[in-house]
Amino acid sequence: MDLGLAGRTAVVPGASSGLGLAVARELAAEGANVVLAARRGDLLWEHAAQLPAALPVELDLTEQGAPQRLVDAATERFGRVDVCVLNGGGPAPRSAQEVTTEELAEAMHTQLLVHQQLAMAALPGMRERGWGRIVAVGSSFVQQPAPTMVGSNAGRAALASYLKTLAAEVAADGVTVNMVLPGRIDTERVAALDRATAERTGVTPQQARDQAIAAIPTGRLGTPEEFAAVVTFLASARASFVTGSQVRCDGGFLRSL
Structure with missing residues (x-):
């Protein structure tokens, strides 16, 4: 299937590792120009050098004005931003x-306002050209809040509500807005949460990991590549009639329909 991403330009924050890096690689594999952004510049340059058309931008997206600077850098290099991925780290467990x-x-x-600023920086050009994709990296916590993740629960749910409102406003302009909800994907972030659970409950990190996997119907963690494939489809021309949606990538973890 031709996803129609060849020659498009995608901005991917949090791209030095984990889900962000996997998404950047998948988009690049489909022929997109990719702008990788994160605070760890050394890793960004290393990853960007392995992609056919990539620009590394070292910045902290949470700093004032950083979202606009990122879009400006992408536009200066590639002329436009067609795909805007909303991604970043999550709060500590509380x-x-x-x-x-x-x-x-x-x-x-960090979970709402920064992403709103990035979307607003990319959106005018998308609307003017009549084509754009905004895809947010959310969490299963949006639909099923976790007991010790109140910051992520609240912030990502607020972002989901904002994006649902935005999707209806820009759909007629050829811009789609969606959110992908990862469950437990095999990343360092999930490993850190397992360590936090182990410390809080008195088990080993491996036991905490095993307990979490036992709650997933597929019986395993997801891979970053599996998650990135879902994001890439939503960013594609093929997903032109999908907007205002939350798409789960969680191995069946959430039991509600």
């Missing part, structure tokens, strides 16, 4: 009672 007001405010900044 329960609803132990999280502070300051921590919750920070979570809303």
Whole structure:
């Protein structure tokens, strides 16, 4: 299947590792120009050098003005931004009672406001050209909040609500807006959460991992490549009638329809 991404330009934050890197590689494999952004510049340059048409941009997306600078850098190099992936790290584990007001405010900044700013920076050009894709990396916590992940629960759910509203506003302009909900994907972030669970519950990290896998019907963790394939499809020309949607990639972890 030709996804129609050859020659398109995609911006992918958090691309130095994990899901962001996997998405960048998958988009590049489909012929897209890829702008990789993250704070770890050394890794970005290394990864970008392995892709056919890539621009590494070292920045902290949470800093003031960084989302616009990222879109400007992509436009200067490739002339346009066609695909905007909303991706970034998640807050530290906290329960609803132990999280502070300051921590919750920070979570809303990093999980909602920064992504809103990036989408707004990329959107005018997309609407003008009549084609664009905004794909957010969410979490299964959007639909099933986790007990100790209140910052991620609240911030990503707020982003989902914002994007659902945005999707209806820009659909007639040829711009689709969707969110992919990863379950437990085999990344360092998930490994860190397993370590946090082990420390909190008194088991080993491997036991925490095994317990989590036992709750997944497929009986394993997902791979970053499997997740990236879903994002890439939603970013493609083939997904032109899919918008305002949340697509799960969780091995059946969420039991609701």
